[in-house]
Amino acid sequence: MSTRRSRQSSTGASRITDDQIIQLLSKLQQLLPELTNRRTNKASASKVLQETCNYVRSLHREVDDLSDRLSQLLSTIDAGSPEASIVRSLIM
Amino acid sequence: MKSIIIVKLDDVIDCSTVDVLFLIIDLNLQESKMHDSSQLKKEFIKKWVQGLQICCSSKRQMSILERKRNIKLSADIALASAKNATTSWSKALISEAKKDREKNILVDNLLGHESKFMGAHQKVTSHNRIRSKKILRRSCGIGKRIKKMGYRRSDSPTCIAKRLVKKRTQVLKRLVPGGESMDEFSIITEALDYILSLRVQVDVMKNIVNATNLLN
Numbered sequence: 001m002s003t004r005r006s007r008q009s010s011t012g013a014s015r016i017t018d019d020q021i022i023q024l025l026s027k028l029q030q031l032l033p034e035l036t037n038r039r040t041n042k043a044s045a046s047k048v049l050q051e052t053c054n055y056v057r058s059l060h061r062e063v064d065d066l067s068d069r070l071s072q073l074l075s076t077i078d079a080g081s082p083e084a085s086i087v088r089s090l091i092m
Numbered sequence: 093m094k095s096i097i098i099v100k101l102d103d104v105i106d107c108s109t110v111d112v113l114f115l116i117i118d119l120n121l122q123e124s125k126m127h128d129s130s131q132l133k134k135e136f137i138k139k140w141v142q143g144l145q146i147c148c149s150s151k152r153q154m155s156i157l158e159r160k161r162n163i164k165l166s167a168d169i170a171l172a173s174a175k176n177a178t179t180s181w182s183k184a185l186i187s188e189a190k191k192d193r194e195k196n197i198l199v200d201n202l203l204g205h206e207s208k209f210m211g212a213h214q215k216v217t218s219h220n221r222i223r224s225k226k227i228l229r230r231s232c233g234i235g236k237r238i239k240k241m242g243y244r245r246s247d248s249p250t251c252i253a254k255r256l257v258k259k260r261t262q263v264l265k266r267l268v269p270g271g272e273s274m275d276e277f278s279i280i281t282e283a284l285d286y287i288l289s290l291r292v293q294v295d296v297m298k299n300i301v302n303a304t305n306l307l308n
Contacts, residue, residue, distance in 0.1 A: 020277070021277060024280045045257050046259075056283070059294060060267075066294065070163050070297065070300065070304065074304070
């Protein structure tokens, strides 16, 4: 039963939303830092997807790196300084 | 830009935590070009700072690694929770965190009553069952196709392009939380939103790291 439903929806979706997929890919392309410098129509679907994956991975790495730096900063704050009390009331 | 931060923070030593937060948010907003993300930024900052106060304020000494894990987890949960269950990736992120024994307690503390609505364990297992049936059926079909067609199909450029797109889509599915059970259309819409949200997360974290750095 679920296969019949999914088959119907997949063929229905491919008939109606091919253009939508192309539109979505161009929207995605505008977000990517690597591909916005060139003219918008040049990048192929596989290139857009590849750059998307690379961008998501780099964003993950940035979050990881920033968490690292923040944890180091928070652990080295002098306990008694007035600045520490600001940060402590803010974050800790 | 840096001096402005110092002066403003000095002025508001007496103000409440939330006021200082919104000051940092205002500085963020002035830099951001996308107006849609301002609401998300406010929600994320609010929830992340609450989360940090919950998981980083323990009196015992935490190792740097443990503190980092808490910071990262509270940031991810805050980001997903700020979406208010409007996207699949945010729901998947929270339910994946709840599966991990160590993280589950922290997630419940961070989200409070919200976490009861976010648990999607049953949905995921039924997806897995449907997926494994589909995989079995597909593998049977592919075997027959290879015997019939031989190697002629792989020469066509459109087939190569399609295979590339398929390959990249699979990689993207693994990167976006909950992507494994999404169809082609959804994975692209979810990836769009996920990238915008990740950018918000990185922006806010950068600003807080810089502010903390200046205070040191």
